[in-house]
Amino acid sequence: MLKVEGIETWYGAIQALKGVTLDVKSGEIVALLGANGAGKSTTIMTITGILKPLKGSIRFLDQDITGMEAEDIAEIGIACVPEGRRIFPGLTVLDNLMLGATPRKRASRGEIKNDLDRVFAIFPQLADFSGRLGWQLSGGQLQMLAIGRGLMSGSKILLLDEPSLGLAPVLVQEVFRVIKEINKTGTTILLVEQNARMALLIANRGFVLETGRVMLSDTAANLLANEEMKAHYLGAHTHIKEARQRRRDERAGA
Numbered sequence: 001m002l003k004v005e006g007i008e009t010w011y012g013a014i015q016a017l018k019g020v021t022l023d024v025k026s027g028e029i030v031a032l033l034g035a036n037g038a039g040k041s042t043t044i045m046t047i048t049g050i051l052k053p054l055k056g057s058i059r060f061l062d063q064d065i066t067g068m069e070a071e072d073i074a075e076i077g078i079a080c081v082p083e084g085r086r087i088f089p090g091l092t093v094l095d096n097l098m099l100g101a102t103p104r105k106r107a108s109r110g111e112i113k114n115d116l117d118r119v120f121a122i123f124p125q126l127a128d129f130s131g132r133l134g135w136q137l138s139g140g141q142l143q144m145l146a147i148g149r150g151l152m153s154g155s156k157i158l159l160l161d162e163p164s165l166g167l168a169p170v171l172v173q174e175v176f177r178v179i180k181e182i183n184k185t186g187t188t189i190l191l192v193e194q195n196a197r198m199a200l201l202i203a204n205r206g207f208v209l210e211t212g213r214v215m216l217s218d219t220a221a222n223l224l225a226n227e228e229m230k231a232h233y234l235g236a237h238t239h240i241k242e243a244r245q246r247r248r249d250e251r252a253g254a
């Protein structure tokens with residue numbers, strides 16, 4: 001479904017991706033793992049067209065999308081929930097969700113209503129809070145809203161950048177359960193996570209990035225059993241970013 005080959009992406013003079021190759025098949029959950037600064041978000045942003053690769057190619061459903069504009073990529077069916085749950089704090093939950101449907105220029109009202117019902121079935125809380133404003137939600141509710149908005153695009157593939165970041169353990173569990181459910185109901189998923197163990201427990205396959213390169217790729221089961229993975233990625237880590245996101249949520253009134 002998605003085939004990324006040898007992409008090299010730069011930030012000015014800094015080369016963040018040094019030839020990343022990965023693929024996602026229809027129906028899969030694929031985990032994209034790696035330490036802070038490895039290039040996970042850069043990979044996501046290059047696939048969605050926010051960043052342009054200097055080399056390499058990206059194909060989606062047999063169409064070459066390399067260098068296409070982000071807007072057009074969203075329209076052909078790649079949705080993204082970026083790092084840091086960026087929703088509109090001054091808009092209601094419902095308005096935030098409906099904004100997710102913006103790339104669907106040709107969808108009927110019925111189709112959009114169906115997807116809204118699907119989002120409310122997956123996240124019953126969002127239905128209860130549909131009239132609340134974004135800034136009135138907790139960190140966990142914001143993340144649910146961000147994922148729900150991604151689903152409203154009706155896309156075949158959803159790219160999630162660290163959906164569990166900064167959430168309390170019980171909510172982390174909930175987010176992973178929901179990702180699994182979204183996948184079961186027909187959406188293919190590329191999942192970026194620092195929480196490697198949890199990601200691999202729901203994923204089919206995984207790719208591990210180190211300083212802009214794929215160092216390891218295998219089935220999720222093999223990665224979970226891999227000694228190198230156990231030593232470097234599968235321990236219980238507390239991340240600085242994690243604490244930072246929690247503070248942001250607190251400041252936002254969560």
Ligand SMILES: Nc1ncnc2c1ncn2[C@@H]1O[C@H](COP(=O)(O)OP(=O)(O)OP(=O)(O)O)[C@@H](O)[C@H]1O
Nearest residue numbers: 011014016034035036037038039040041042043241
């Ligand atoms: N706007 C930017 N300008 C310059 N360099 C950047 C910029 N954004 C990221 N980088 C660099 O590119 C590399 C990859 O960053 P990226 O954000 O993709 O990492 P990541 O794997 O998502 O990390 P994290 O787990 O911390 O989110 C890092 O070395 C980072 O310092």
Ligand SMILES: [Mg+2]
Nearest residue numbers: 040041042083
């Ligand atoms: Mg990142």
